[in-house]
Amino acid sequence: TIETFTDEDVTLDDIYITIKTGSQFHLSRITYIMNTWFDLVKDQAYIFTDWSDKDLNLTANGHLVNTQCGAGKGYEQLGCKMGTEFDAFVDSGKKWWCRFDDDNYVIPARLLHLVRSYNSSSDVYIGRLTASFFHCIYHGKYYRYQFAHGGAGCCITRPLALKMRPWCGRTKLVKTQMETQMNDDCALGFIITALLKVDITLSDLLHSHYEDLSLLNPNTFTEQVALAWGRDNVVDLKHLKTPAKIFDIQQDPSRFYTLHCMVYPSADFCK
Numbered sequence: 545t546i547e548t549f550t551d552e553d554v555t556l557d558d559i560y561i562t563i564k565t566g567s568q569f570h571l572s573r574i575t576y577i578m579n580t581w582f583d584l585v586k587d588q589a590y591i592f593t594d595w596s597d598k599d600l601n602l603t604a605n606g607h608l609v610n611t612q613c614g615a616g617k618g619y620e621q622l623g624c625k626m627g628t629e630f631d632a633f634v635d636s637g638k639k640w641w642c643r644f645d646d647d648n649y650v651i652p653a654r655l656l657h658l659v660r661s662y663n664s665s666s667d668v669y670i671g672r673l674t675a676s677f678f679h680c681i682y683h684g685k686y687y688r689y690q691f692a693h694g695g696a697g698c699c700i701t702r703p704l705a706l707k708m709r710p711w712c713g714r715t716k717l718v719k720t721q722m723e724t725q726m727n728d729d730c731a732l733g734f735i736i737t738a739l740l741k742v743d744i745t746l747s748d749l750l751h752s753h754y755e756d757l758s759l760l761n762p763n764t765f766t767e768q769v770a771l772a773w774g775r776d777n778v779v780d781l782k783h784l785k786t787p788a789k790i791f792d793i794q795q796d797p798s799r800f801y802t803l804h805c806m807v808y809p810s811a812d813f814c815k
């Protein structure tokens with residue numbers, strides 16, 4: 545028999561949720577998050593960006609963080625942003641850090657359910673792989689590593705994060721990235737799976753727009769932890785068994801409004 549572990553004590557308040565974005569995406573992406581899932585985690589979620597957008601800060605419950613990392617997608621900007629998310633989690637004192645991109649749709653109850661299945665006082669790194677193994681040379685030494693794809697979201701426990709501090713943080717993550725020539729999400733995985741030798745815990749409930757989202761069975765959407773959208777890649781709502789309010793693609797290009805009404809049929813804009 546399989547023993548299933550549940551950490552009954554963990555609530556949503558034990559999770560520090562971060563969303564990484566940039567000034568160019570406040571309207572085109574963050575809008576869909578603000579109009580859907582953000583409200584459910586407005587006390588637990590923080591948006592990390594590169595601009596003091598006063599209007600967004602108001603709708604984000606004062607949780608907009610201008611990282612001052614600058615706009616752009618170089619290691620210095622994106623690594624600084626993710627490193628700042630990490631530092632803020634360490635300062636928060638919370639049990640879990642769960643981070644997402646600005647093109648993710650998250651179901652908070654499912655996120656809570658996911659992390660409760662693991663022991664928050666041990667070293668846990670939950671995510672989804674893109675490919676199985678990667679290789680690199682770091683400080684003259686060969687390493688094999690795995691990483692959780694940033695675009696699908698990932699979760700890290702506090703004890704693990706504390707062990708990551710020699711290589712992670714606002715300036716240290718950028719340094720690690722420079723030395724390994726890795727993106728921020730790869731560098732997190734490298735630190736955890738290669739330097740700290742902690743295995744990744746795989747979840748197939750996390751999704752990025754790097755997988756073909758149209759292949760996902762829409763009858764499983766409400767069970768997923770994170771979904772995503774990207775240009776020419778959105779969830780497919782055909783073959784839906786339960787009746788749902790389906791917005792047209794012009795109104796709902798991300799599909800987040802339709803998803804939201806599937807998960808919460810009684811939400812205001814779903815009636």
Ligand code: UDP
Pocket residue numbers: 564565566569615616617622625644645646647695
């Ligand atoms: N991003 C950012 N600044 C940029 C480009 C990207 O903060 O100049 C963030 C973006 O908001 C998203 C993540 O980095 O949360 C990944 O970017 P994107 O989805 O555009 O690219 P992907 O890696 O998914 O192809």
Ligand code: MN
Pocket residue numbers: 645647695753774
């Ligand atoms: Mn993306």
